[in-house]
Amino acid sequence: MNFRQRAFGLVQALAVVLSLAVPLVVAASSADARIGRGVSSGSRGSRTYSAPPSTSTAPSAAQPFNRTSTNPGSSGFGRPGGGFFNRPGSGLFRGLAAGFLGAGLLGMLFGGGLFGGIGGFSSIIGLLLQIAVIVFLVRLAMSWWQRRHEMGTAYAGGPSPLGAQASSRSATGFGLGSGSAPLQILPADYEAFERLLGDTQAAWSNEDVGRLRTLATPEMVSYFSRDLDENRSRNVVNKVSGTRLLQGDLAEAWREGGADYASVAMRYSLIDTTLDRNSGRMVEGSEQPEEVTEVWTFLRPRGGNWILSAIQQTS
Structure with a gap:
């Protein structure tokens, strides 16, 4: 030769x-271990393809969605699934x-x-x-x-103006939001957002899809289920603990059709580890807390409770 x-x-x-x-x-390259995999997933109704306003918690622009079932101009209640090639x-x-x-x-x-x-x-x-x-x-x-x-x-x-957020904070760690928002967000709503932050992380760690269905939209649950299946195929389990909100404020809130939406910037800490499913040995992550800043969008059907509709990463 x-x-x-x-x-x-x-x-x-x-x-x-x-x-x-x-x-x-x-x-x-775009994968992470915690819930949402560190990518932007979900839908923000008719505002899915518009970035939420920046806030003091998340001054950088939120990233466009990598996974969404919403087509441009639709109301956000499309089929579950989606992905990068659906943009x-x-x-x-x-x-x-x-x-x-x-x-x-x-x-x-x-x-x-x-x-x-x-x-x-x-x-x-x-x-x-x-x-x-x-x-x-x-x-x-x-x-x-x-x-x-x-x-x-x-x-x-x-x-939107953030003066009220910077000057007054609730016991939950959230700013009280802008008084000019089309939809008024009350302290009880911020408490619900903080609970959802912890509850969804806990349900993810326990691989409790049934619980996730009560906390998030069917679209988000479809992504979480797919990610959990991938973990099982790798014979690992992701454990998130010590989730604690450090700072949060309202980016925007609005009413659309029969539902309310609120996009909230949140900076929180957590311990993110990935364990071998059989031995319990840590194969990824660290026992040291890390900080994450994301924009979470919550949806509330008229007369219902807030549920998670989207998670966006910040640049």
């Missing part, structure tokens, strides 16, 4: 590794992944791809050019998505 053949074989092996590893890297522009991302990873990288195994008629070192150059094209188009698509998201945020309006 001459040097050219060995080099081409190396490139083929690299193509296989890349085609198998890329999806895993994408999946693992606007998903067809472009799906086309890039399938077209270039499939036809480009895997095509190298058969001497195909964009440069199928050229052999030896030219194939190496062809592979590099294909990777460059992928990077360019992905960046172009991400830039397009960011511009679209910023336009939606601009039309959603600016942040």
